[in-house]
Amino acid sequence: MNGHGSSAGAAAPPPASTPATTPAAAPSRRGWLGWVVLLALAGGAWYARPYWYPRVHALLVPAGPKAPPPPRAVPIVATTVRERDINLYINGLGTVTAFNTVTVRSRVAGEVVKVAFTEGQTVKEGDLLVEIDPRPFIAARDQAAGTLAREDANLSLAQVNLKRTEDLMKSQASTQAVYDQQLAAVQQSEAAVKVAKAALENAELQLTYCRIVAPITGRIGFRLIDKGNIVQANDPGGLVVITQLDPITLQFTIPQDDIPRVLEQMNIEGSLQVDAYDRDFKRKLATGKLSALDNQVDATTGTLRLKATFENKNRALFPNQFVNARLLVDAVEKAVVVNTSAVQRGPESTFVYVVKSDETVELRNIELGPSEGLDTSIKNGLKVGELVVVDGVDKLTPGAKVQFQDKASPAGKKPASKPGNEIAAEKRT
Structure with missing residues (x-):
């Protein structure tokens, strides 16, 4: 048993277990994972190529010369070339004068008992202005009337005596000398009656002078007398001044x-139009007609005086007012005109900058005609409807690119504003 046990123990195989990884299998697995990571990084780099490649390319490839930046558009304001009738004027500085000016004076001496006007009032011819105390003149009139009555009675008596003498002469009861005396007495009485009548008429006339009335229709100035003043006949200072304004x-x-x-x-038209403007030449005050020319030139100034007449119902013109006069002497029909600010003057020519359809400018020489106000007529060089630059000219050169400053009116489109108004449109994108 012991032997069998020892023999069995020596021959028994080792216990079963999980196979261990061999050293050759571990490196193979790590290589496969590395390839996966490497491919993922390569794919990400390719996907992000638009972001990093230009920078890397700029570092690796030498930079060439930089392209010049595009020319910058010059901001401008332009106006349209138009066609209209243009008037030709002669300008002159003038003075407004009243059509009639009257200094009202008293014809009789006396006390002012009534002032019937107010300063600055417009009066009509015949309106009462001032009344002088009439009582002394009423007494003088009555006295003259009594004198006339007495002289009429004397004349009647003389005529009766003359008739009686004529009857006595027929019967030889009177002499020629007596007749002649009676005839002379009649003639003297007739003369005395005429003197008395004249004195009465003069007294009545002096009485009417106590009521001082307006001799013309016009505006009254400041009064020079007050109620209660004693005035003298034909006082140089006068009572008041009236000026006719219309x-x-x-x-x-x-x-x-x-x-x-x-x-x-004048030989063609007969009468020429004259416009009156204020001192700044900005506002028209009135329009009238040329009425007269002086008969000689002023040798010291080399000028000729002219007179024009105006209706002045709105009272825009005032006596002694300084105004600018514009005398219309001719007119040019269908003239090609442009704003005067577009016209440029060089050492050799006069020119404008014309905006072309591609929004570049062209320097074009022009020939000028007459001017009126803010417009200048062009004889040659421009056509109606073209755009010319009026602002920003100092920064322009021929062929320069431009942009307009307002989106309302694109380049090449005719503006709908008033003649002479500037247009501006921003460059279309």
Whole structure:
């Protein structure tokens, strides 16, 4: 048993267990996992290629010369070339003068008992202005009337005596000398009656002078007397001044070189239009007609004086007011005009910058015509509807790219604003 047991113990196999990993199998597994990780990294790098490749390429590849940046568009404001009638004027500085100016004076001496006007009032011809105390003049009129009545009675008596003498002469009861005396007495009485009548008329006239009325229709200035003042006949200071404002006149001057143009147009039209503007030449005050030319040129200034007449119902013109006068002497029909600010003057020519359809500018020489206000007519060089630059010209060169400053009116489109108004449109994107 012991032998069998020892023999069995020596021959028994080792107990069963899980097979152990061999050294050759472990490296094979780690290599497979590394390839998986490597492929994942490669795929991620390829997916992110648009982000890292330009930077790597910039570091590895030498940089070439940089391309110049595109030219920057110049901001501008443009206006459209238009066609319209343009008027030709001669400008002159003038002074408004009242059509009539009257200093009202008293014709009789006396006390002012009534002032019937207010300062600045507009009065009509015949309106009562001032009343002088009439009592002394009423007494003088009554006295003259009594004198006339007495002289009429003397004349009647003389005529009766003359008739009686004529009857006595027929019967040889009177002499020729007596007749002649009676005839002379009648003639003297007739003369005395005429003197008395004249004195009565003068007294009545002096009485009417106590009521001082407006001699013209016009505006009254500041009063120079008050109630209770004693005024003298024909006092140089007067009582008040009245100026007629409607119509009213304007006297102005023009250069002597323009006289032939004015005379030629007057022979054609008969009467020329004159516009009156304020001192800044911004607001038109009135429109009138040329009424007269002076008969000689002022040798010291080389100018000729002209007079124009205006209706002044709105009282825009006032006596002694300084205004600018514009005399219309001619007109150009269907003229090509552009805003004057678009016109540029160089050493050799006059030019404008024209905006082309590709929003670049072209320098174009032009020939100027007459100007009116903010517009200048163009004889040659531009066509109606073209766009010309009026602001931003100092930064432009021929062929420069431009952009407009307002989205409302794109380049090349005719503006719907008033003639002469500037347009601006931003470059279309």
